Amino acid sequence: LNYPKFEVTILGCGSATPGAGRHPSAQALHHFQDVFLIDCGEGTQDRLKEFDVKWNRINQIFISHLHGDHIFGLPGLLSTFHLNRRERKIQIFSPTGLRGPLEFLLQTGGESLSFEIEWVELNHEGSKKVWESDRLEVEAIPLDHRISTYGYIFREKEHPRSILVEELSRFPKLNHLQLRSLKLGLDVHLESGENVPNALVTEKKLEARSYAYWSDTRYHSEYSTILSGMTTLYHEATFLDYLKDKAQLTYHSTAKEAAELAKLSHVKSLLIGHFSSRYASVMEHQKEAQQIFPQTFAVEEGKTYEVV
């Protein structure tokens, strides 16, 4: 029994000032057949193409905040969808204030888009579920940056339970709907009056997985409450520990702080990114974080990381 695909392709892991060969923030999160785009810095459409992401599967875009290095790829990507005659609606989640300038800018071309955009503008405190499908739900949580910023948690719903074939063979043959009920965790009552107890004939094989995107933000230990037990955390690590004052001042985090939060939250793995262009190599970021949280990966653009 294998887990269905749940992995993230890094499209850009640089910060606002270009440099060091890194691009501004963007990620493609793959779950089953779906692709979710998280942030969309300039040139994201080029990277989607370069890294062979199936971008016609993108139906939701989640924007953390309205700094240019997280949004300036949106006009180009949406225009290209239009030139490709996309018809399916796209949903864009972001802090309030994106719709106006984006629509204004897209109008300069003199045409209306071939598809509808559903703008979901966020302006809430605390955690809030903003989207869900049969398989996944997405929460948006305010972070601590210079302007309104949201982190996103992508949480799998429960996987279907596995049938214990040998145990089930002791009961009369079940039909398709009855089997489905068992997989969903329900008992089945047969016409004969007999009961098929779920706990006896099924087992839980797959744990639900989760992915959190935490960028850009200052470090706060309190985030460990909401991140507790998550599978994979992506946390910004703009600076190294020796610049922790600068991180505080500019509302960013250090690699060490990202690792502290991962440790406090008992996540399984930590991805760090959003590196300042002053660092040509980020091996130091990885080392600094691994001293506190060994299962840390300093991400590289074009690489895909499994949510495990």
Added chain:
Amino acid sequence: LNYPKFEVTILGCGSATPGAGRHPSAQALHHFQDVFLIDCGEGTQDRLKEFDVKWNRINQIFISHLHGDHIFGLPGLLSTFHLNRRERKIQIFSPTGLRGPLEFLLQTGGESLSFEIEWVELNHEGSKKVWESDRLEVEAIPLDHRISTYGYIFREKEHPRSILVEELSRFPKLNHLQLRSLKLGLDVHLESGENVPNALVTEKKLEARSYAYWSDTRYHSEYSTILSGMTTLYHEATFLDYLKDKAQLTYHSTAKEAAELAKLSHVKSLLIGHFSSRYASVMEHQKEAQQIFPQTFAVEEGKTYEVV
């Protein structure tokens, strides 16, 4: 006696739909120490960096029209100037309608820029001089595209005349100001009452050069009047001749049409670009044009072409 630098670096020579490894429109025109940016498709700042253009010398940006593939790199470039703490004013020339959405979008970052933008919005008929320095003047001319579009002509002013040392030795020694007057083409009247006739002691060594940027537009033979005798013409050649109906319909040109115009205008060289992504190679464009106008170059990104 050498000509001072006058050359153009191609940053992007693709059209609106991405593909074939080409990027959207942008060029860096170098003249003496100045760099002028012409159009600014998405990712232009990356290409400026990649091709080592001295972008802090850019003080003027000329935008042909407001389709996304000519402007979506502006927000990122201006933001990067800001992050680099640029203080010098920048002038942006474009058809009316760019300032509003750009300023709106740049405001989402929550900060005002470190430098001033002077917006020069164009809305005129016929040819109009929109900028000049001691050495160069720039005219904007309406083209024929789906939305308001301007071509730009960069015209050198007269170069200083060269002193004929032997001829001049027959006159008393001149001071610095008097020599400068001669180079500017003026006669010099000595205190003795003697006259130094300019035509006798100087000669014109360098012809003034000129560069025209003609994109995006339908072909019109009438443009040859204004382009007459220009040095180098850059003309869009989105399609090949077999798609001339499509070119007409979408307000674009073919390689053959670009060459026809170059021939009619008696320019010295023709650069063609803005190639449709349907063409993996543009050797056919070059061949088609060269049959009519031999001195044609199908441009390549990252290459620099002299204005000769």
